[in-house]
Amino acid sequence: MADKRDYYEVLELQKNASADDIKKAYRKLARQYHPDVNKAADAEVKFKEVKEAYDVLSDDQQRARYDQFGHQDPNAGFGGAGGADFGGGFGDIFDMFFGGGGGRRDPNAPQRGNDLQYTMTIEFKEAVFGKETDITIPRTETCDTCHGNGAKPGTKPDTCSTCRGTGQQEVAQNTPFGRIVNRRACSTCGGKGKIIKERCGTCAGSGQVKKQRKIHVKIPAGVDDGAQLRVSGEGEGGVRGGPSGDLYIVLRVKSHDFFDREGDNILCEIPLTFTQAALGDEIEIPTLTEKVKLKIPAGTQTGKYFSLKGKGVPRLRGYGQGDQLVKVTVVTPTHLSDDQRELLREFAAKSGESTHEQSQSIFERMKRAILGD
The missing domain is CATH 2.60.260.20 (Urease metallochaperone UreE, N-terminal domain)
Known part of the structure; x- marks a missing residue:
């Protein structure tokens, strides 16, 4: 964690920043570093860093934990693009060194689906007045045939006899520092805790399938270039009955010929x-x-x-x-007739103007200023 920047520093904020301050800072920096706009080599990394900081600080509970523990929160590594995942928390770490019986992450627990991002280009007036439209996105969804368990209909996965459903194997070793227990993914079930003997023919045992999904989107009036819309529950499908992720739509607004x-x-x-x-x-x-x-x-x-x-x-x-x-x-007119030129000269004369005399006067003043006369 030593090389991970403070989330407030990432968003260029003080620790007493309000929720509005956090939102404004995120919009500004997300627009600045978005890979579609910023072609710098490190733009995508910085964009992900900004997104991760915002995800934590915009959530009251996560922000409170972060303010108390920083990046060393024992209850949740603030995931995203570089957060450490210690499974059940400090229990697993103590298990590694002292062979204790700490908490373990259930490999068969429901898991939330990933968020998706979709970039939509709209016309200038559509951004001003809003619009409703349908978009089609590719995403992973729960298999309708096996309902996500990966097994052929009429069968079900068996509990792995090697790890007894934990998804992990333990290897104990006695050292001068005491008994060390190393925990790793079960080699029999690959860390899933289940064995599928007859796989679903639709998803090949994964429990998920790729689909093209049409989604109705409402763009509110007044959005600007770089605005981001969140469509709850329209991201990747959850695993093992977990909730779906969210869909984030980034708007790109075309320029107008006149406005x-x-x-x-x-x-x-x-x-x-x-x-x-x-x-x-x-x-x-x-x-x-x-x-x-x-x-x-x-x-x-x-x-x-x-x-x-x-x-x-x-x-x-x-x-x-x-x-x-x-x-x-x-x-200023560029093509004048002789009559028009004569009228302008007459106008200048009646106004007490003389373009030649004025130019000479300006030249003389410049000359005196330069030469000091």
């Missing part, structure tokens, strides 16, 4: 002609649902933002919607 997103706000950029910016105008602005009128006041400068209230993204965990922020850019 960008910043939190709950929608951003867009609208070009204005010189005349519109100078004299003002009323223009049509596209939003995610409709076109709306926007008044441009006279004298509007390029880069100015206008806000369309409530035209943004529905708040995922709250009420109302964000805004749409419209940035205007004044477009």
Whole structure:
């Protein structure tokens, strides 16, 4: 355990972090290190480390045990990508050195199925407004023929006579330090505690089969790129009657040709002609649902933002919607007729402007600043 980092350090949190802090930190780091996004060689390792830390700290009971024992929790090695599994706890360790009769893990106990992860790509507007869809995933399920016991219908597994159903064999050895009992998987049953004489023809004795399963998914309005949805009980099937794991759906949101997103706000950029910016105008602005009128006041400068209230993204965990922020850019005409050039010169003259004189003035000021005159 010495090389295992503290879970709070992994999530870049203090030990008094709230549940919301933990969730926010996980989302940020999971998005940063997700292998689909981050192509660095160690990204997958860091992603798994972040996931393991979150799994522990987001569960009140596991977090309390971790705060008390750290990575040396005697009741549960915080599994995942590197947790040690000591079976029945300290009892097995004492058995190894002192030959005691500590607790043993039952090889035939129900076992929870593994979690699954599925990456789904959705359109920009689907993320904003939500959608319902069906996805098909490959997963392991309990065999319907043998109901998970691996035996041919009409038969049942026998208890292993070598280990008497424990799944383990003990080898005792006397040493100068005392009697040492080494425990290993039973060589007869492979640690299962059962012998299947007639195997199920469907699953070949494994008790599980691979299937393509269609699952209905509801994507809530307001999700963002990198969001993760948890579908309870739709992961791998459990073993020996254990519960199924969960399905985690990671969302990837496509970019939009016109709109960008910043939190709950929608951003867009609208070009204005010189005349519109100078004299003002009323223009049509596209939003995610409709076109709306926007008044441009006279004298509007390029880069100015206008806000369309409530035209943004529905708040995922709250009420109302964000805004749409419209940035205007004044477009300078590039192809002018002689008449247009003459009108602009006349306009400049009446405004007291002279582009030539102004340029000379700027040049002179730069020269004085450089030479110190």
